[in-house]
Amino acid sequence: MKTIIIDGRAIANEIREELSHTTSDLIAKNIIPRMAVLHIGEDPSSLSYTKSIKKISSKLNIEVDIYTIEENTNDVHVIKEIKRLNDDKKIHGILIQEPIPSSFNREDILLSISPFKDIDCMNPINLGRVMRGEFPFAPSTPLGVLKVLEQENIDVEEKHVVIVGRSTIVGKPLANLLLIKGKGGNATVTVCHSKTRNLPFFTKMADVVVVAVGRPKLIKGDMLQHGAVVIDVGINDVIDKDGKHRLVGDVDFDSVIGIASYVTPVPGGVGPVTTLMLLSNLITAATRKV
Ligand code: NAD
Numbered sequence: 643m644k645t646i647i648i649d650g651r652a653i654a655n656e657i658r659e660e661l662s663h664t665t666s667d668l669i670a671k672n673i674i675p676r677m678a679v680l681h682i683g684e685d686p687s688s689l690s691y692t693k694s695i696k697k698i699s700s701k702l703n704i705e706v707d708i709y710t711i712e713e714n715t716n717d718v719h720v721i722k723e724i725k726r727l728n729d730d731k732k733i734h735g736i737l738i739q740e741p742i743p744s745s746f747n748r749e750d751i752l753l754s755i756s757p758f759k760d761i762d763c764m765n766p767i768n769l770g771r772v773m774r775g776e777f778p779f780a781p782s783t784p785l786g787v788l789k790v791l792e793q794e795n796i797d798v799e800e801k802h803v804v805i806v807g808r809s810t811i812v813g814k815p816l817a818n819l820l821l822i823k824g825k826g827g828n829a830t831v832t833v834c835h836s837k838t839r840n841l842p843f844f845t846k847m848a849d850v851v852v853v854a855v856g857r858p859k860l861i862k863g864d865m866l867q868h869g870a871v872v873i874d875v876g877i878n879d880v881i882d883k884d885g886k887h888r889l890v891g892d893v894d895f896d897s898v899i900g901i902a903s904y905v906t907p908v909p910g911g912v913g914p915v916t917t918l919m920l921l922s923n924l925i926t927a928a929t930r931k932v
Pocket of ligand 1: 834913
């Protein structure tokens with residue numbers, strides 16, 4: 643079987659092109675889409691994600707304000723800052739970068755983000771709306787997975803989708819989105835996790851496997867049925883034999899070639915699309931004010 647390697651960067655470029663028309667319309671009405679990214683502490687991988695958001699945003703004339711709050715402060719200070727951003731009419735979207743250090747009350751912080759500016763769907767109120775199938779924003783990574791499927795004309799209706807990973811930012815919201823009665827949904831969904839007994843039993847039954855675990859090479863070709871679509875959300879920093887850092891996914895890429903009908907590579911698969919979905923949510927938030 644020929645395996646199609648999905649080009650996430652090309653998909654991201656197409657979305658960027660589409661979004662550029664909306665941003666131009668907004669700018670013509672004197673609305674400059676603007677987001678605030680808040681870091682609590684200085685986690686290197688989230689700082690690097692913010693850098694890439696800023697780079698892509700600049701191509702779309704989107705403004706990104708970065709705020710770093712020192713780790714030795716408290717919830718009250720962080721929530722005060724978020725409320726200030728909620729009230730700032732020039733700011734359309736707020737992203738709190740993870741990880742939020744464990745010394746902070748994560749729940750209170752996320753609940754304080756205005757649901758109308760919550761562009762990565764971190765506020766539990768918006769996450770609840772995703773479960774109900776009515777939402778202003780869904781989290782960007784599950785949206786990225788759905789967008790990849792849509793762009794490749796992979797319809798999940800009546801299909802069995804097995805999601806490996808049950809996190810609140812990927813697995814669980816994705817399961818809810820795939821269950822929506824309507825376009826992009828109507829799938830039969832199984833969610834597997836660290837306590838799932840006999841993972842291959844489930845993955846072998848899947849028409850589509852989405853993996854978001856954070857374990858390099860967890861999913862191998864012999865765990866799939868022929869023709870399965872494989873979407874790899876994982877991003878793992880591994881060190882090669884020659885000591886070099888390399889990003890790999892959760893799928894043993896070489897072993898699925900010839901078995902899967904489609905596979906997303908890492909890097910260059912879901913990741914670039916995710917960032918564009920975040921910006922798409924921002925533009926939705928900015929448009930709401932028109
Ligand atoms: P997480 O640590 O919050 O959740 C991991 C999930 O994997 C858990 O639900 C756990 O039950 C499950 N799990 C762990 N070991 C397992 C096993 N052996 N078998 C089956 N399930 C197992 O992680 P997360 O935040 O959801 O991220 C998952 C991966 O996706 C990470 O590599 C992360 O870097 C990546 N990620 C990528 C993007 C993107 O845009 N591409 C966005 C977010 C996260």
